[in-house]
Amino acid sequence: xxxxxxxxxxxxxxxERVGKxxxxxxxxxxxxxxxxAVMRYTIHYSSNAFLExxxxxxxxxxxxxxxxxxxxxxxVRIDLVAGxxxxxxxxWIDIFGIIFFLMPxxxxxxxxxxxxxxLAIETNExxxxxxxxxxxxxxxxxxxxxxxxxxxxxxxxxxRVGFLKGLCPDPTEKPKGPTAEEExxxxxxxxxxxx
Amino acid sequence: xxEFLINNMAPIIFAFMVIFMLVGFPVAFALAANGVVFxxxxxxxxxxxxxxxxxxxxxxxxxxxxxTLLAIPFFTFMGLILERSGMAEDLLDTxxxxxxxxxxxxxxxxxxxxxxxxxxxxxxAASVISMGLISLPIMLRYGYDKxxxxxxxxASGTLAQIIPPSLVxxxxxDQLGRSVGDMYKGAFIPGFVLxxxxxxxxxxxxxxxxxxxPALPPEARSLRGAKLALRVLxxxxxxxxxxxxxxxxIFLGIATPTEGGAMGATGALIMxxxxxxxxxxxxxxxxxxxxxxxxxxxxxxxxxxxxSLTFYGVDGHRWVEHxxxxxxxxxxxFLIVTNILIFFLAFFLDFFELSFIVVPLLxxxxxxxxxDLIWFGVLLAVNMQTSFMHPPFGFALFYLRSVAPASIKTTxxxxxxxxxxxxxxxxxxxxxxxxQMVTFGLDEDVKVDLDKVIIEMQDSGYGVPETPPGISGxxxxxxxxxEDPNKAIMDSMKQDAAK
Numbered sequence: 001x002x003x004x005x006x007x008x009x010x011x012x013x014x015x016e017r018v019g020k021x022x023x024x025x026x027x028x029x030x031x032x033x034x035x036x037a038v039m040r041y042t043i044h045y046s047s048n049a050f051l052e053x054x055x056x057x058x059x060x061x062x063x064x065x066x067x068x069x070x071x072x073x074x075x076v077r078i079d080l081v082a083g084x085x086x087x088x089x090x091x092w093i094d095i096f097g098i099i100f101f102l103m104p105x106x107x108x109x110x111x112x113x114x115x116x117x118x119l120a121i122e123t124n125e126x127x128x129x130x131x132x133x134x135x136x137x138x139x140x141x142x143x144x145x146x147x148x149x150x151x152x153x154x155x156x157x158x159x160r161v162g163f164l165k166g167l168c169p170d171p172t173e174k175p176k177g178p179t180a181e182e183e184x185x186x187x188x189x190x191x192x193x194x195x
Numbered sequence: 196x197x198e199f200l201i202n203n204m205a206p207i208i209f210a211f212m213v214i215f216m217l218v219g220f221p222v223a224f225a226l227a228a229n230g231v232v233f234x235x236x237x238x239x240x241x242x243x244x245x246x247x248x249x250x251x252x253x254x255x256x257x258x259x260x261x262x263t264l265l266a267i268p269f270f271t272f273m274g275l276i277l278e279r280s281g282m283a284e285d286l287l288d289t290x291x292x293x294x295x296x297x298x299x300x301x302x303x304x305x306x307x308x309x310x311x312x313x314x315x316x317x318x319x320a321a322s323v324i325s326m327g328l329i330s331l332p333i334m335l336r337y338g339y340d341k342x343x344x345x346x347x348x349x350a351s352g353t354l355a356q357i358i359p360p361s362l363v364x365x366x367x368x369d370q371l372g373r374s375v376g377d378m379y380k381g382a383f384i385p386g387f388v389l390x391x392x393x394x395x396x397x398x399x400x401x402x403x404x405x406x407x408x409p410a411l412p413p414e415a416r417s418l419r420g421a422k423l424a425l426r427v428l429x430x431x432x433x434x435x436x437x438x439x440x441x442x443x444x445i446f447l448g449i450a451t452p453t454e455g456g457a458m459g460a461t462g463a464l465i466m467x468x469x470x471x472x473x474x475x476x477x478x479x480x481x482x483x484x485x486x487x488x489x490x491x492x493x494x495x496x497x498x499x500x501x502x503s504l505t506f507y508g509v510d511g512h513r514w515v516e517h518x519x520x521x522x523x524x525x526x527x528x529f530l531i532v533t534n535i536l537i538f539f540l541a542f543f544l545d546f547f548e549l550s551f552i553v554v555p556l557l558x559x560x561x562x563x564x565x566x567d568l569i570w571f572g573v574l575l576a577v578n579m580q581t582s583f584m585h586p587p588f589g590f591a592l593f594y595l596r597s598v599a600p601a602s603i604k605t606t607x608x609x610x611x612x613x614x615x616x617x618x619x620x621x622x623x624x625x626x627x628x629x630x631q632m633v634t635f636g637l638d639e640d641v642k643v644d645l646d647k648v649i650i651e652m653q654d655s656g657y658g659v660p661e662t663p664p665g666i667s668g669x670x671x672x673x674x675x676x677x678e679d680p681n682k683a684i685m686d687s688m689k690q691d692a693a694k
Contacts, residue, residue, distance in 0.1 A: 023482040033457030037450040059259035061486050062493040069490040075221030082219020097220030101228035113252035185598050188328045
């Protein structure tokens with residue numbers, strides 16, 4: 001079990017690093033898109049490559065970020081029923097869900113999307129739009145994204161079993177410190193204090 | 196047993212979808228797993244061609260290259276930067292001073308600022324928190340009724356859901372296969388009418404229960420005359436500029452809604468830098484929240500697409516259609532039933548779940564009944580807005596509770612929300628009765644965005660050959676579906692399977 005927990009720690013570190021790097025794509029994507037609109041209107045220059053790079057980045061965010069979002073426990077749940085269970089009960093639900101829901105579907109999509117990527121490489125698939133981008137990086141993001149999701153799923157599974165055995169802390173415990181909403185409230189209060 | 200399964204596959208899948216989601220595991224994965232599990236069962240029973248899963252990567256790819264969804268991170272990012280830029284605080288402060296002398300003035304100020312914020316940030320939590328911290332204490336200090344004060348704040352905060360540019364409308368446009376620009380135009384007048392109804396309610400209160408919403412005494416107003424006029428003008432510049440940058444460019448056709456979002460986000464960044472409110476930690480926090488929100492939202496859609504692959508594969512859409520087209524009252528009956536359904540589902544599901552799971556089932560039926568889908572989308576958006584105000588789960592109420600002083604009891608917040616939920620229901624009725632509110636701003640012939648239609652309609656292309664008895668299937672398909680490459684593939688798969 002200790003070796004597994006060590007593995008889980010390694011996966012978490014990888015996911016964390018991927019997630020923390022990905023967030024910058026939000027800013028880059030924003031600037032490219034706004035810049036594209038401004039350039040088209042002012043100097044009448046536009047290119048399909050600029051349009052396509054936006055959704056490449058968008059896809060990178062949500063596909064490669066799926067594991068990160070899982071780690072942060074931010075995928076939306078309906079806790080109408082589960083909310084009434086004990087912490088251990090909820091952990092059991094998660095273990096069940098990871099094994100029977102998350103893993104099969106993520107592995108299926110990962111497995112099925114790999115040949116699509118290989119085909120894109122072999123045929124040197126290009127965008128249908130004139131001046132568009134080459135397609136394989138977008139195709140590659142699907143299996144890689146779901147692979148990261150499977151990895152993180154494994155890590156979450158280990159942590160939950162560890163929690164039930166009393167070997168590690170509750171993995172769904174939110175890190176201490178204010179939430180974004182609480183921070184907003186603090187900022188407004190601070191400003192009112194200055195006034 | 197097998198016979199029973201084969202004949203009732205669609206309702207069974209639907210029932211299991213509900214169970215899978217109620218288990219409490221993330222919705223996106225539960226949905227996708229449901230699709231995979233029943234896809235395998237369907238193949239085993241010979242209901243679906245064995246190659247159905249080959250379409251999975253394509254489903255994901257369709258979500259990736261969807262330009263409309265790209266607007267989600269942009270508008271989220273814009274809202275997150277704006278909420279910390281101090282704009283809301285300035286507005287509430289100044290507009291409160293402006294309307295203060297009027298009876299009910301602070302409530303009017305809250306509604307007005309709520310609408311302005313809705314047209315810029317579109318984040319319910321941020322609006323409610325700002326108002327709860329700035330306006331609520333002043334309202335209470337000068338004798339406002341607790342329920343009125345908390346109700347008006349929660350309701351004005353939720354205006355962000357219906358006044359463009361809102362995420363709900365973007366997703367609605369995507370799911371119903373209409374352009375976001377048209378959806379925005381259609382939502383404009385209903386958004387203002389709803390704001391007007393809130394104002395009307397406060398006017399009634401000032402007439403019949405003046406003590407519930409008193410005017411501010413002179414000593415509470417630090418600014419007046421020319422000084423106040425100048426303050427009002429300067430604080431209105433940033434939101435109006437942003438509204439132009441986003442909605443103006445979209446409506447004038449300079450930018451697509453996606454680009455409008457990006458321009459708005461850039462504008463918000465520049466404004467925050469100019470006001471010296473942008474720090475590295477704030478920027479990182481906003482980017483991280485945007486990335487996570489984008490991920491979970493888009494993953495619900497991925498899950499829903501995997502689910503629909505199987506569900507439509509067993510003709511689930513025909514089952515839903517059959518259930519809904521046979522309702523008494525035709526078009527109006529359908530609208531009333533779907534709205535009641537959404538209203539009650541909104542107690543348990545948030546609008547992302549509703550729009551990705553329920554709307555795609557309703558859309559094609561509405562279309563077949565000849566209902567304008569822009570009208571339908573706006574109608575559902577107004578309806579879903581209530582999900583933020585339903586006691587006891589409504590998010591707006593939850594955020595208000597987190598910042599309201601202890602002197603306001605949670606029951607006050609719940610009771611305060613109820614008149615506004617009623618107004619919301621009246622508004623749904625008004626939109627049903629007067630579709631002109633939505634269609635007024637649109638072109639004569641609502642232009643159909645072909646790309647979107649294909650994305651929307653490709654689901655309805657399955658299962659043409661064998662229509663189970665008892666289900667009124669019409670063999671002719673919608674024209675756009677014919678252009679869908681997926682349909683041809685799926686059809687050939689079906690034929691293979693039949694062999």
